[in-house]
Amino acid sequence: MTEPAFRRGDSVYLVGLSRSLQATSRKSTVTNPCAALNIGSADCPRYRATNMEVIDLIQVLIFPCLGFYLDFGSTFSGVLTDDRGRVQAIWGSFSTQLKYGGSTSEDHQFVRGLPVYAISEVLDKIISGGKGPRLLINGIKRPMPLVRILEVELYPTLLSKASSFGLSDDWVQALVKKDPVRRQVLRVKGCLAGSKAEHLLEQGDMILAIKKEPITCFRDIERACQELDVSEESAGELNMTIFRQVAQQQKIATIASKESYERSIIALWCKLLKLLLSLLPSQT
Structure with missing residues (x-):
């Protein structure tokens, strides 16, 4: 499935199960189809989603005449569908x-929409097989897919703010032309410890382009990494244009290779993939 065609203001239907396992269906409106997910580090190491865009909806419906608020989807999960189901x-x-008060931290749960193409691409590779090591799953040895990633945590910055940091008007116009909806640039928040990117990129760097193609969202980074599997001459390297401290630079970033699959997105999404693998039909 290709990327969803949701836009701001589109109607969407949530279908799922409540805590009492009752089938529930509600209608809402998309407020942001490409909101950058921002989850900070926890007090103790644990799984954390990074470099991900999610779908925001109007989650609170107000009924003044009835005197109550109806919360949309914060107490149950499910799927989002368009008007054709x-x-x-x-x-x-x-x-x-x-964090509340001084140093007290409390867990907070929230719900968002995860575009199905982000799951279907990985699931398709699991079903079709990959070039990685063979693991025993549901009694069958399956070759694991290897998905290339840039070992960097990123966050978006509005172009209006990036220009105040010294980004040239030419680059601002180029990024707006590439993506007039998001109007943003990706910046480096941190690199995975021990990665080669750690020696090339610094916190605050703006990633402007890869192979001279403007980059405006996480999806652009993923596509550039996946294209390395098609090219046999890439050697697992990306030619990146970055902006650092009022200076534009060219960097060659070596990303996770096929052999270093433990650093792949499969490891970052291990919990999700375990669920997907359990849904695969077993063969006898």
Whole structure:
């Protein structure tokens, strides 16, 4: 399935199960189809979603005449469909930690839409097989897919703010032309410890282009990494244009190779993939 065609203001239907396992269906409106997920580090190491865009909806419906508020989807999960019943996203729960007062941290749960193409691409590779090591799953040895990633955590910055940091008007116009909806640039928040990117990129760097093609969202990074599997001459390297401290630079970033699959997105999404693998039909 290709990327969903949700736009701001589109109607969407949430279908799922409540805590009492009752089938529930509600209608809402998309407020942001490409909101960048921002989950900070927890007090103790644990799974954390990074470099991900999610779908925001109007989650609170107000009925003044009845004197109550109806919360939309914060107490149950399911799927988001369009008006033709086609599944466009998973409506799932995320966890983060919020600090109250001094140093007290409490877990906070919130729900967002995860575009289904992000799952279907990995699932298709699992079903069709990959070039990685063979693991025993449901009694069958299956070759694991290897998905290339840039070992960097990124976050978006509005172009209006990036220009105040010294980004040239030419680059601002080029990025707006590439993506007039998001109007943003990706910046480096941190690199995975021990990765080659750690020696090339610094916190605050703006990633402007890869192979001279403007980059405006996480999806652009993923596509550039996946294209390395098609080219046999890439050697697992990306030619990146970055902006650092009022200076534009060219960097060659070596990303996770096929052999270093333990750093792949499969490891970052291990919990999700375990669920997907359990849904595969077993063969006798």
